[in-house]
Amino acid sequence: MDASKTCYGGLQMTKIAIYYASLTGNNEEVAEFLATEFARYGLKAPLTNLESVTVDDLAALDLAIIVPYTYGEGDLPEEGIDLFNDLEAIKLPHLIFGVAGSGDTCYGATFCQAVNRFNARLASTGAIQGSRPVCIDLRIEHQDCVALKGFVADLIQTLKEADTGEKAPHFN
Numbered sequence: 001m002d003a004s005k006t007c008y009g010g011l012q013m014t015k016i017a018i019y020y021a022s023l024t025g026n027n028e029e030v031a032e033f034l035a036t037e038f039a040r041y042g043l044k045a046p047l048t049n050l051e052s053v054t055v056d057d058l059a060a061l062d063l064a065i066i067v068p069y070t071y072g073e074g075d076l077p078e079e080g081i082d083l084f085n086d087l088e089a090i091k092l093p094h095l096i097f098g099v100a101g102s103g104d105t106c107y108g109a110t111f112c113q114a115v116n117r118f119n120a121r122l123a124s125t126g127a128i129q130g131s132r133p134v135c136i137d138l139r140i141e142h143q144d145c146v147a148l149k150g151f152v153a154d155l156i157q158t159l160k161e162a163d164t165g166e167k168a169p170h171f172n
């Protein structure tokens with residue numbers, strides 16, 4: 001299906017941003033894939049490094065997507081620690097969010113913990129979870145492309161529901 005041919009006109013003014021952190025390029029690739037997928041729907045989703053993002057930036061958006069790597073033993077990316085901490089003290093009930101990222105399954109129980117931790121922290125602000133988080137093992141492969149396409153489709157569906165008041169979001 002060519003998503004750009006479908007009717008997403010009502011969402012064209014939607015403010016979307018993709019905030020990513022990447023040391024060796026895997027999460028940058030995830031972020032770029034997501035931006036390309038949004039473009040297929042005719043929606044702009046610019047990329048910004050997580051390092052320079054504040055809670056005020058998030059508060060000004062309709063949809064925020066966080067794409068973090070995991071470091072240490074399930075640790076957050078250094079670039080996202082300030083934002084993560086600041087989110088503890090804020091409510092963002094009008095924001096829709098999604099979190100996706102690449103880690104390494106070799107790390108066992110801490111695989112993609114930064115993805116799960118950001119997801120939980122954003123949910124704790126009262127923001128609306130627009131999709132289940134997506135965890136990717138190292139570089140994107142075919143099954144990850146399928147998962148990321150589903151992720152974007154869910155986020156857009158949640159945006160549409162919020163726009164029209166159709167029904168309550170269903171992921172949190």
Ligand SMILES: Cc1cc2nc3c(=O)[nH]c(=O)nc-3n(C[C@H](O)[C@H](O)[C@H](O)COP(=O)(O)O)c2cc1C
Binds near residue numbers: 021027028107
């Ligand atoms: C020192 C170090 C610690 C890491 N710890 C974890 C971890 O706890 N869990 C995990 O899933 N991945 C861990 N990783 C793997 C990275 O998250 C993974 O390679 C990721 O794809 C890197 O993304 P990037 O290419 O965008 O930097 C670690 C990598 C390094 C170098």
